[in-house]
Amino acid sequence: MSFLELEHVAKQFGSQTVVDDFSLAVRKGEFISFLGPSGCGKTTTLQMIAGFLEPSRGAIRLEGHDLTAVHPARRGLGVVFQSYALFPHMTVAENVAFGLEMRRVPRSQRAERVAAALAMVGLAGYEARYPRRMSGGQQQRVALARALVIQPSVLLLDEPLSNLDAKLREEMQIELRQIQRTLGTTTILVTHDQNEAMSLSDRIVVMSQGRIEQIGTPQETYERPASAFVSQFLGKTNDFAATVDRTANPARLVAGSWQAPAPVAVAGPVTISLRPERISFADVGLAARIVSRIFQGNHWLFQCETECGPALVVRQNDGKPQPAEGEAVRLAWRLEDMSVRSSGGAA
Amino acid sequence: MSTVGTTAPQAVVASSEPSAAGTPWLLSAPALMLFVGVLVIPLAMTVMLSFHDWGQYKGIEPVFILKNWREIASDPYYAEMFWRTFRIALLATAITAVLGAPEAYILNRMSGRWKGFFMLLILGPLLISVVARTLGWALLFGGNNGLVNKLLISLGLINAPLPFMFTETGIVVALAHVMMPFMVLSVWVALQRVDPQIENAAMSLGAGAFTIIRRIILPQIMPGVLSGAIIVFSLSASAFATPAIIGGRRLKVAATLAYDEFLNTLNWPLGAAVAVLLLVALALIVVGSNALIERRYAEVFR
Ligand SMILES: Nc1ncnc2c1ncn2[C@@H]1O[C@H](COP(=O)(O)OP(=O)(O)OP(=O)(O)O)[C@@H](O)[C@H]1O
Ligand SMILES: [Mg+2]
Numbered sequence: 001m002s003f004l005e006l007e008h009v010a011k012q013f014g015s016q017t018v019v020d021d022f023s024l025a026v027r028k029g030e031f032i033s034f035l036g037p038s039g040c041g042k043t044t045t046l047q048m049i050a051g052f053l054e055p056s057r058g059a060i061r062l063e064g065h066d067l068t069a070v071h072p073a074r075r076g077l078g079v080v081f082q083s084y085a086l087f088p089h090m091t092v093a094e095n096v097a098f099g100l101e102m103r104r105v106p107r108s109q110r111a112e113r114v115a116a117a118l119a120m121v122g123l124a125g126y127e128a129r130y131p132r133r134m135s136g137g138q139q140q141r142v143a144l145a146r147a148l149v150i151q152p153s154v155l156l157l158d159e160p161l162s163n164l165d166a167k168l169r170e171e172m173q174i175e176l177r178q179i180q181r182t183l184g185t186t187t188i189l190v191t192h193d194q195n196e197a198m199s200l201s202d203r204i205v206v207m208s209q210g211r212i213e214q215i216g217t218p219q220e221t222y223e224r225p226a227s228a229f230v231s232q233f234l235g236k237t238n239d240f241a242a243t244v245d246r247t248a249n250p251a252r253l254v255a256g257s258w259q260a261p262a263p264v265a266v267a268g269p270v271t272i273s274l275r276p277e278r279i280s281f282a283d284v285g286l287a288a289r290i291v292s293r294i295f296q297g298n299h300w301l302f303q304c305e306t307e308c309g310p311a312l313v314v315r316q317n318d319g320k321p322q323p324a325e326g327e328a329v330r331l332a333w334r335l336e337d338m339s340v341r342s343s344g345g346a347a
Numbered sequence: 348m349s350t351v352g353t354t355a356p357q358a359v360v361a362s363s364e365p366s367a368a369g370t371p372w373l374l375s376a377p378a379l380m381l382f383v384g385v386l387v388i389p390l391a392m393t394v395m396l397s398f399h400d401w402g403q404y405k406g407i408e409p410v411f412i413l414k415n416w417r418e419i420a421s422d423p424y425y426a427e428m429f430w431r432t433f434r435i436a437l438l439a440t441a442i443t444a445v446l447g448a449p450e451a452y453i454l455n456r457m458s459g460r461w462k463g464f465f466m467l468l469i470l471g472p473l474l475i476s477v478v479a480r481t482l483g484w485a486l487l488f489g490g491n492n493g494l495v496n497k498l499l500i501s502l503g504l505i506n507a508p509l510p511f512m513f514t515e516t517g518i519v520v521a522l523a524h525v526m527m528p529f530m531v532l533s534v535w536v537a538l539q540r541v542d543p544q545i546e547n548a549a550m551s552l553g554a555g556a557f558t559i560i561r562r563i564i565l566p567q568i569m570p571g572v573l574s575g576a577i578i579v580f581s582l583s584a585s586a587f588a589t590p591a592i593i594g595g596r597r598l599k600v601a602a603t604l605a606y607d608e609f610l611n612t613l614n615w616p617l618g619a620a621v622a623v624l625l626l627v628a629l630a631l632i633v634v635g636s637n638a639l640i641e642r643r644y645a646e647v648f649r
Contacts, residue, residue: 052547072550085548089566098562102553150552 003028003186004049004154009058011044011210018044019210022058026154029184031177033197036207037233042190045207046156049188050079062153073102078152078185082159084143086131092118092142093127099150117149118142120179137168144176148183155180155187161196173200194234198222206230222275225339231273238279240272240286240308241343253340256307258286260335269343276301276314278337281323285332286311290325306331390626397620407615415620425621432600432625435518436584440576442523447530448572452564454531455538472525477588484521484593485512517593518600522583529582530575537571573640581629601625 002025011019019041026032034042047053049060051072060067067075087095096114105113118124121141131139140160147155160176161169177200180187191197197204198218206213206221206229214226225231242255244262253262255272277299288306295301300322302313311331315322323329372379397415400408419425454465472480487495488511496508511517541564542548549559587602594603601621608618 047547050547050551052550072547073553073555075551076553077551079548079551081542081544081548083542083544085542085544087545087549087563098549098554099552102558146552 002026003030003063005059005061006045006049007059007061009045009048009055009060011041011048011053012056017210019048019055022210022212024205024212024215026186026188028186031180031187031189031200031202033189033191033201033204034207035191035194035197035204035233036213038192040207041210042192042207043158046158046188046190049154050077050156051075076150076153078147078150078155080140080143080147080155080157080160082162084131084139086139086142086146088131090130091127092123092129092131092134095131095142096146096149099146103150113149114145117145120148121145122175136163137172140164140172144179148179148185152185155185157187157189159190159192162191162193169196176200198234206233208233225273228273228341231339236276236312237273238276238311240306240311242270242272242308242340244268244270256286257284257330258332263340266340266342270340271343272338272340274333274338276312277316279311279313279331279333280315281313281329282332283330285330288329288331290323290327290329293322293325304329304331393619394623396616397623399616401614401616415617418617419620419624428599428604429601429624429628431515431598432584432602433628435515435522435590435600436580438519439522439526439583440580442519443526443530443579444572444576446523447527447575448534448568450527451531451534451538451571452560452568455535469531470528473528477525478592480525481521481589481592484517484524488512488517512593513595513597514593515598518590518598521589521593522586525586525589526579526583529578530572533575533578534568534571537568541567570640570644573636577633577636577640581633584629585625 004024004026006022006024009019009022010017022045024032034045036042044053048055049067051067051070055068062075087098090098093111093114096117097110100110100113114127115124118126121144123138123141123145126134126138126142131142134142140163143160157176161172164172173196189197189200201218203215203217204221205215208229214221214230216224216226221230222234225234225237231237240255242253244267245252245254245259246267251262252259253266253270253272286306286308288304288311291303291305291310293300293302295317297317299317300315302315302323304311304313313331396407398411398413400410400412400414402408450469454462454469457465485493487493488509490496490512491500491508493508493511496505499505500508511520545563545567546559549563554562584600585602586600587606590598590600591603591606594600599607602625605618605622605625608614608621612618
């Protein structure tokens, strides 16, 4: 039995369905990310788990018990908000101690646990500060300590890092993952940053317009996207229009001057999708011209114009000479790196 | 500096300095003149006036004596009147705080359309002339013919009309009614600065509704309540129309007494002394409590 279960959960505001048919089983100690574009219902789903919103349909269970029947104050979940929502009139120590106070933890024990929680997030010595006198990253840590000190059964994080600058965000990501690993707290993270979701989570729930597009490990969602939406959303993707030549025997898949044996299942006009880093320059293949090349330190980015439309190619900077701008090249890729779907139907 | 610099640049500096220093004064001259003309000079004249002598037959004599101040200090009538003034203002302030803060909180949680409607209702008292509004209270509660009194008597709930006109209670209630918008708006502004997720944060940590209000919301809107209280208190203590109509000639407060001395008794110096004393007392209270509030909440807000 899974630890936290969402079963066909839906949420409607008036006539507008914001989350629909959301089913997810979370294992104990797992790190899950809800990933999707703005307005796709991530926060709404998280708030239903936290209890700030009531689901219109469906069930939410924690260790087999119906969670929707429990008042949010009694659910014992830790929540970190995008705005941190620290209590500005309380010191850092008072903020962190608040949850313990509500649980009637004795004063002596409280101080100890607050100190431990603050030490864990690297804020030992900041007890007497007021939140307004701290940087965004520090406030974020206080919010995390405040949520973790009550030893929540599930930690819910709503875009906790989105207000931080890129460098600080990366640091916090590493720290967050470390803390989560050490404590083993089951964690759900809401984010619209695919890199964040990939680097932190055990599994990613990709959402679009209130529905789940795919649930899988970061590698699965990236390597084998279940839909065009997922492949577009998770990193860059090249789409080439191709045809299946049935006159040849066996049938061949043709995209411009590139061709290969056709997979059995496809017919008619199809779309080939593949990641930019899986394309290589070769002697035979799709004819293309380099429009621009951008040096990115550890890799090169090539913008190409091919027979089948524009393409993006990423090559590792391995010290070998790379094609120059304006040069004519041929693009090739391994068959197992591409996914083929028929262009007409919903991919 | 003068030993190092050559003479030529120094001359330039010296010639440009007066105009540079004078520019801010020049720019603020119109406002400054208005300020001096309509505020400082009349105020200074009023202070001067309070030291002049006055007699039934000789009128005002421009001398410097402490007669008026001595009279105010020695006659218990003035002490009682000032005590009444501040008691009324304090009670009106307390009522607006106790009713206005929850009102603002509820208003803030309403959805758009209702918020606008109720905001208009709350601002209502400010849109009606003081006289009309106060006379409305008189119509409701004035003696045997007051609408509410008539109703309550005919229902048999009371057998004598509720005393309202010419009572302190009446003045306090009517003042609290007028001043309510200032308190609600002041608390409302404070509520705008409260993180909308903060109640959810407290709830997730295990706090119940009452605890959230007491421990999380109230401390954050307290500066708003207190600044609203300062506004309401000073406006109530210096209010004229409401105490004049509801208090009538019997129940005097500082503002109505000063008015009386000026226009009925024609003892301008005494009236000036009362007015100056009210002004000084109010200024001290407002500045003092403001300093206290700022010190108390400096840590929390900026
Ligand atoms: N109280 C509400 N009433 C009506 N509609 C709402 C309400 N709350 C959210 N919505 C709508 O629900 C949809 C999903 O909102 P939600 O906040 O869950 O999105 P999100 O995925 O968290 O987006 P973001 O990344 O921008 O935070 C949005 O279209 C929003 O307009
Ligand atoms: Mg959101």
